[in-house]
Amino acid sequence: MGLLQLCEEYFKTTNLYEVLGISEKSTDKEVKKAYHRLSLKVHPDRVEEEEKLEATEKFKVLGSVHSILTDKEKRARYDETKSVDDDDSELAERDWVVYWRMLFKKITIDDIKAYEKEYTGSEQEKTDIKQAYLAGKGDMDYIADHVQFARTENEPRIREIINKMIEDKEIPAYKIFTHEPEKKRQRRIAKENRESKEAEEEKAELGLGSEQNSLELMIRQKQESRAQQVDSFLDGLAAKYSNKKPKATKRKAAAKSETVTKNKRRK
Incomplete structure (x- = not known):
């Protein structure tokens, strides 16, 4: 199944920007913020055991979307054609957990x-x-x-x-x-x-x-x-x-109430 089909299955849209809840004019920084916020909700290490399978697939989709929208050439091609290259070996072979950790270095006390x-x-x-x-x-x-x-x-x-x-x-x-x-x-x-x-x-x-x-x-x-x-x-x-000098590592405070609500429902 191609990336756009997976977006439709897990996020009810084939529009990459809509998956992240941002506009087509969003900056790389805004793309990264949205990816961070959403990926935290489905990170395989942060969900219950029975949710891991679906969460892992969603996590992969979000990683692919972020990777495309932060690559100038891939983003320009998507903006023009509204299609993606499902044969892109880089996307298919990437370890998205490692990718996530490289982007969002933990900040210590x-x-x-x-x-x-x-x-x-x-x-x-x-x-x-x-x-x-x-x-x-x-x-x-x-x-x-x-x-x-x-x-x-x-x-x-x-x-x-x-x-x-x-x-x-x-x-x-x-x-x-x-x-x-x-x-x-x-x-x-x-x-x-x-x-x-x-x-x-x-x-x-x-x-x-x-x-x-x-x-x-x-x-x-x-x-x-x-x-x-x-x-x-x-x-x-x-x-x-950070060793790489990324643009931003953060999580919006709005994610707090959503995460708390989700955890309360599980109890």
């Missing part, structure tokens, strides 16, 4: 700690804080949701940076920042503690274990409102720590 150490106090952090402050008009809740590592324990240092900018007249002194009620700060702390607890519960529910190199766990500890920030964060880590 040590990588994250090293990145945090480098980011904290950097000009990039100051720029991010300034942008979040202006976009949120001084709302610390907004800043906490849009600045990397902006945990409540780091608030005094972040406030000091902002106050210095206000003194230097780089930014206006929004009252919501200068006169933030203590109750609002306490709600932020409670929210952070609640999210931490939920992340631990999801960790147990999804069977992630206690391994220190779980990228999935790190992502699930982020709020859904930080989706764009997480993508940017992981892009930077992937470029820094």
Whole structure:
């Protein structure tokens, strides 16, 4: 059976872009994001035993689709003809699990700690804080949701940076920042503690274990409102720590709720 027929069987469409849920104008980065998100759902190592056979076939299809849409010549030929070369030996012989691992290198806890150490106090952090402050008009809740590592324990240092900018007249002194009620700060702390607890519960529910190199766990500890920030964060880590310098390794926070729902149905 050819690739387009397999797409129809497993994804109800013969359009490669529709398989990934993207448009024909999508960039290579967007193609890779969509492939990562969908492949995580059917990765043979992440499904129940009774689902492995079908998941493996879907995984192969997604790998083939990604391989075609990220190859300039193959993508151009598909765009023009809406057909693919089913005799392509490279696609037929490729080990798609190895292919996936090459694209999405695991990011370890040590990588994250090293990145945090480098980011904290950097000009990039100051720029991010300034942008979040202006976009949120001084709302610390907004800043906490849009600045990397902006945990409540780091608030005094972040406030000091902002106050210095206000003194230097780089930014206006929004009252919501200068006169933030203590109750609002306490709600932020409670929210952070609640999210931490939920992340631990999801960790147990999804069977992630206690391994220190779980990228999935790190992502699930982020709020859904930080989706764009997480993508940017992981892009930077992937470029820094991967041997190949790929464009991005990330998973959208939206996959969190879908995966949790799926696991709950199995119980």
